[in-house]
Amino acid sequence: MSAMHDDGEAPGAVPRQAIAVVGMACRLPQAPDPQAFWRLLRDGRDAVTTVPEGRWLLPGAGGDTGSPLREPGTHRGGFLDQVDAFDADFFGISPREAAAMDPQQRLMLELSWEALEDAGIVPGDLSGGSTGVFTGVMGDDYAALARRPGPGALTRHSLTGLNRGIIANRISFTLGLTGPSITVDTGQSSSLVAVHLACESLRSGASALALAGGVQLNLAAENAVGAARFGALSPDGRCFTFDARANGYVRGEGGGVVVLKPLEQAVADGDSVYCVILGSATNNDGATDGLTRPSPDGQAAVLRAAHRASGVEPGVVAYVELHGTGTRAGDPVEAAALGAVFGATRPAGRALRVGSVKTNIGHLEGAAGIAGLLKAALSISHGLLPPSLNFERPHPDIPLDDLGLSVQRELTDWPAAKRRVAGVSSFGMGGTNCHMVLAESPPPTPSVSCRPEERRPAEEAVALVVSARTPGALRGQAARLRAHLAERPELPLSRVADALVTTRTVFPRRAVVTAGSRRTALEALEALAGGAPHPALVTGHHTPTTGGTVFLLPGQGCQYPGMARTLYHHPRWTVFRDALDQACHALDPHLDTPLREVMFAEPGTPHAALLTRTDYTQPALFALTTALYHQITHLGPTPT
CATH class of the missing domain: 3.30.70.3290 (Alpha-Beta Plaits)
Incomplete structure (x- = not known):
């Protein structure tokens, strides 16, 4: 076993700036938001279904819609409902332009807005600031559908509507974000590489805040046929990750976005943090036996590089969210790389737990990495490990015990440790690998709440x-x-x-x-x-006006016994109390009875009767409205 400090810090490692995940949003099969996604994972549900009516129909003679696909593995998948639905007016987009836009653009706009709201950030407040947008995208199914009828179907909006690079740019344009705006395509690792690049941008200072994620919508039958004829799809329509039945993957679709900022800034801002990204790395397998054949050495190298960047030893990791496609060639290679890096550093009797979200929702291809990241982040946040489905006995080429691995088969508490640490892997078929090391956020610093x-x-x-x-x-x-x-x-x-x-x-x-x-x-x-x-x-x-804000203060006649007494004694409204004290201190020398005693008097008492006299009414109202003015402006609103 390699040397390791008590806190899991790798000797000689230089950890990089931690990045906080402060917001998230997703639209995944049978999971329209992160809360629903967690319930699906926690309950061990399978969201893979038969293909919805109207999907994956090849054009017939004369452009007529043909019959459903008969290719092996194309009868099932993980699908979203109403991928055509979009509130264009909300984003200031005309109906004609919206119709020409790839639904992946539309979905990422919605998810970016929702993720910012989840982070407690008003999207309009970011306009003009250096917020970066990093989006992983692999498919362009809508472009294929739009071009089927020929050039006559294209419009003035088609160029921007169908260009994948515009997916990130559309978010930046709509929200007025001036940081880096990059669409990433590294195949199936696209979305996790996008998150990696977002973290690097934050560390370099190019971005002050970042939106990162990915999207995949499976709309065109041609791409389903291509995957089937390549031999990637499971004839059973399931992902049997690390299982002896592994025979390919089932396609899935959806999208996810995380909001990222440096941990120090998140702590200073008082943000809720799902988890922190300690480090990440990306590489390529280089020359292998074939363009799409994965390399155990390449995958092991990216795992080690990510841990060097994170500053923690692999031995402290309790769980790794696998790339885990369930293919005959891919699973044994991934297992071998994990064993080489993690197996040698595991404490005795403490196997590395592994699982794959693809068994729940299918392989989201270009968005697979963000789905895995969301699963790991939610697991860390909840302190639970959800089950990986469709596993009965290990693949004959995956000796789990020898490799120090264990497939997570049921919902359990997170293994006892000083800190929850997990890994997330995502690998592209062209050899671009990415791995990320996550951990639970440090406990919040005790402070006096301004909102008790x-x-x-x-x-x-x-x-x-x-x-x-x-x-x-x-x-x-x-x-x-x-x-x-x-x-x-x-x-x-x-x-x-x-x-x-x-x-x-x-x-x-x-x-x-x-x-x-x-x-x-x-x-x-x-x-x-x-x-x-x-x-x-x-x-x-509300109808916007150009006249600004006016404060209108009430005049004589609105006074009543006991006015402002509750507000004065409330622990939250200290500015009001201090301002009223100051006003009373200035006015009391000119009155026979202290002003507060008159204002706070019980109805029917002699002091309450004084409030009806002009010489007490006017000072009382002046003191009250002055104190209200100070309290209201302290909260934000100011008169023009």
């Missing part, structure tokens, strides 16, 4: 702000927010209220639910989702 939800009175009302571009979208947002709250009863309403106004873009169609209880909030959101009224619900449409 735990000190809010239980009965205090909060305002839940929901907005969208259209009435239908507003109802949809309300339904999703209600479901989110219903599924997470432990989540404080105050925390949700804060997030809705500080981490979400505010659109013209708006609604506010004012609720002092979870029950009221759920009822009002349900009413909003159904287009019904509710006493706790206010809706409206």
Whole structure:
């Protein structure tokens, strides 16, 4: 066994700057978001199905649609629903241009927006900043479909709509991002290489923030036929990763995006961190026996390079998310490389656990790496290892015990360790390999919260702000927010209220639910989702103006006994309390009774009666509105 420090640091290694995963979004078979994806993984579900009606139909005579494919392995796959659906108006895209756009462009726009929201970043706040976009893409099925009818079907939007390089550029253009904008194609390793390049860009300072991921949509029958005739597909329509039945892979589709920033910055910003990327590496197999034949030496080299970059020994890794296609040639080579690098450094009796998300959702080809990364990141975050499916007995050329490997066959807790550390592999058929070393984020530094939800009175009302571009979208947002709250009863309403106004873009169609209880909030959101009224619900449409913001302060007649007493004593509103004290200190020398005693008096008392006298009414209102002004401007809004 090689030497290793107690904390797993590799002797002589120089770890590079850690990169934090602060947000994510995905659209995967039977998993429209990361939460659904985790449930699918945790429950060990198989999302591979028969081919949906209308997919993978070759053109017949005269351009008519032909019959379904009969090639081995083309009868099943992992598919998305409604790949043609897209809210073009949301992104300011005309219907004609949207129709000419590759759905992969559309999907990556949506996922980038969702990932930023998951990270608590308002997309509009990034405009003009050095945010990089790195997108892995291998397929161009939509281009093949668009060109089938001939040149007459092409429009002025076809060039930009069908160009794969535009997929990253479209995101940068739409969000106004001025950092690097790169579409990567290294075959099946494209999306993990895109994440690797994003990390390098952050470390070099070329990007301050990065969106990275990949997409794959399987729309054209020709590409399915090509994969089948190449011999890559499993006639059974399943990925039997590392299993004796391994005979090819089943195709899958989808996309994923992660939001990345340097760990130090994420900690300073108070971000929630799914995991950190300690290091990564990419290489190529070089000259092998064939262009598509993998090399155990090349794969072992990229594993070692990634660990040198991460600064940790392979022996501390508990789990590796495999490339794991389930092919006869690929699986034994990958296993041999893992054994060579990890087997020699494993503690006795502690085999390296391995698995493949391809057994759940199929091989996403150009987006396979991001799917594996998301699985590993969620596993680290939850402290659980989900099962790898379709494994009964090992491939005869994969001696698991000799290699120090063990296929993860059931849901278990993460193995006990000082820190959860995992690896993710992705290999392209042309020999471009990528490996990444992930770990759990360090514990947050204790700090005094500026938003102490735990000190809010239980009965205090909060305002839940929901907005969208259209009435239908507003109802949809309300339904999703209600479901989110219903599924997470432990989540404080105050925390949700804060997030809705500080981490979400505010659109013209708006609604506010004012609720002092979870029950009221759920009822009002349900009413909003159904287009019904509710006493706790206010809706409206904001029309932008050029006049700016005006603060209008009330005059005599709005005073009442006890006004501002609750606000003054609330621990959250210290600016209001200090400003009111300052005003009262200036006014009290001119009054017979201290002003606060008059303002806070109980109704019916002699002091409360003084509040009706002009010589007390006017100073009280002046002190109150001055204090309110200071508190409101401290929170952000300022009058023009």
